[in-house]
Amino acid sequence: MRAQVVDKLEAGRVQHGRFATAPGSGPCGLFFVQGPCGCELKISAFVRPGWEHVAVSTPRRCPNWEEMCFVKDMFWDEEECVMQLHPPHSRYVNNSRYCLHLWRPIYRDIPMPSPSFVGVVGLSPSDAATLFARMSATA
Structure with missing residues (x-):
C-alpha cells in the first residue's frame, strides 16, 4: 500500500x-x-476465506461512485479488478441501509467483458455527449 494511503x-x-x-x-x-x-x-475491511472484502457506508446515504473508487484505490492497486455483487434475492443480507461492498477473490481472476461493451474506448464524457447529441439530432 502507498505510504499516504x-x-x-x-x-x-x-x-x-x-x-x-x-x-x-x-x-x-x-x-x-x-x-x-x-x-x-465508515470502512470495514477483512479477509474472509478465499475473499478480500471491504464494506463502505455513510451516515445518511449510500456511497457514490467517486467514494467507492476512492476506497477501492485505498485497498487495491489501480490495475486490480474488484467487484460489487448483486446476489440472488434469496442471498441478500442487509444489516445497514447505506452500505455497499467491494469484493475480490484471492485465488482467481475476475472475468471482465471487453471495455468496448461499455462504450467507445478513448472517448471522453464531453466528447461522448457531443456525439450522442449529434446522433439524436439525426434520428
Whole structure:
C-alpha cells in the first residue's frame, strides 16, 4: 500500500472498543476516513476465506461512485479488478441501509467483458455527449 494511503487509514483506524484493531495491522479493521465528497466514510475491511472484502457506508446515504473508487484505490492497486455483487434475492443480507461492498477473490481472476461493451474506448464524457447529441439530432 502507498505510504499516504497507509497514513490515512491508520489515522482513521478504530483502536478501542469491540471492533478495535492494533495500529499497523495492515488493511484489516474498522476505519473512519474523510471521503472525497466531504462525507465521512465508515470502512470495514477483512479477509474472509478465499475473499478480500471491504464494506463502505455513510451516515445518511449510500456511497457514490467517486467514494467507492476512492476506497477501492485505498485497498487495491489501480490495475486490480474488484467487484460489487448483486446476489440472488434469496442471498441478500442487509444489516445497514447505506452500505455497499467491494469484493475480490484471492485465488482467481475476475472475468471482465471487453471495455468496448461499455462504450467507445478513448472517448471522453464531453466528447461522448457531443456525439450522442449529434446522433439524436439525426434520428
